[in-house]
Amino acid sequence: MPTVGPAADFLARLEEPNHVLFVQIPKPLRGFIMASIESGILLIADISGYTKFLASSELEHAQDSLRSLLNLIIEHTRPPLVISRLEGDAVISYAPAGSFQQGQTIVEIIESTYYDFCRARELMMLNTTCTCNACRNIPNLDLKFFVHFGAFMLEPLHTYTELVGTDVNLIHRLTKNSVTQQTGLKAYVVYTQAAVAALGIDRIAESMTRHAETYESIGEVQLYLDDLRSKWEQEKTRTRMSVQ
Numbered sequence: 001m002p003t004v005g006p007a008a009d010f011l012a013r014l015e016e017p018n019h020v021l022f023v024q025i026p027k028p029l030r031g032f033i034m035a036s037i038e039s040g041i042l043l044i045a046d047i048s049g050y051t052k053f054l055a056s057s058e059l060e061h062a063q064d065s066l067r068s069l070l071n072l073i074i075e076h077t078r079p080p081l082v083i084s085r086l087e088g089d090a091v092i093s094y095a096p097a098g099s100f101q102q103g104q105t106i107v108e109i110i111e112s113t114y115y116d117f118c119r120a121r122e123l124m125m126l127n128t129t130c131t132c133n134a135c136r137n138i139p140n141l142d143l144k145f146f147v148h149f150g151a152f153m154l155e156p157l158h159t160y161t162e163l164v165g166t167d168v169n170l171i172h173r174l175t176k177n178s179v180t181q182q183t184g185l186k187a188y189v190v191y192t193q194a195a196v197a198a199l200g201i202d203r204i205a206e207s208m209t210r211h212a213e214t215y216e217s218i219g220e221v222q223l224y225l226d227d228l229r230s231k232w233e234q235e236k237t238r239t240r241m242s243v244q
């Protein structure tokens with residue numbers, strides 16, 4: 001639901017973190033803004049490759065696989081990352097600015113989550129004898145991550161904490177992109193330039209692929225792509241060699 005009127009103006013001004021504390025809160029929002037305003041890392045982990053055209057029995061099998069893979073992602077989303085909510089096949093989390101002592105930590109969290117996701121997927125493939133469309137589709141399930149840094153409000157709701165703000169909108173928009181179409185990558189991490197700068201991972205980002213996406217009313221967004229599949233191939237070779 002797009003935000004309009006004073007709320008939109010207010011949220012737009014959140015883009016300037018230094019000004020956040022001096023923003024005068026418009027009257028209609030005063031109750032709502034009892035929520036805190038923060039800046040920090042926003043992270044979305046999104047499972048892709050799910051086939052939508054399934055019979056109801058197959059749908060159950062698909063849900064079982066997705067649930068266990070979602071649980072795996074949730075278990076890897078540890079402090080300072082805080083889970084905001086689950087949305088479909090995605091886990092949305094955040095971490096207040098400065099809570100990662102080293103920006104590299106989040107890069108490593110993402111990599112280890114992906115490696116464990118791949119291991120779990122391989123086990124599921126080995127352990128299933130079912131030939132339904134959902135089970136045959138398990139090898140196609142994959143994982144994408146989106147990392148952005150910006151301002152957001154935390155709005156506590158009944159069972160979860162909603163993240164609100166233009167930077168939150170941006171990271172959601174990033175999940176719809178032309179990455180696979182343009183680069184062939186299926187498992188990847190998208191870092192925004194703001195995330196790279198805030199995490200101080202410029203050196204690490206040098207080995208990533210530069211990419212840009214254009215969104216209506218936002219314009220061009222500069223991004224860095226990290227290829228997770230090739231990292232997983234290297235990881236497998238590395239672990240195989242250390243076992244021998």
Ligand SMILES: [Zn+2]
Pocket residue numbers: 058061130131132133134135136
């Ligand atoms: Zn099945």
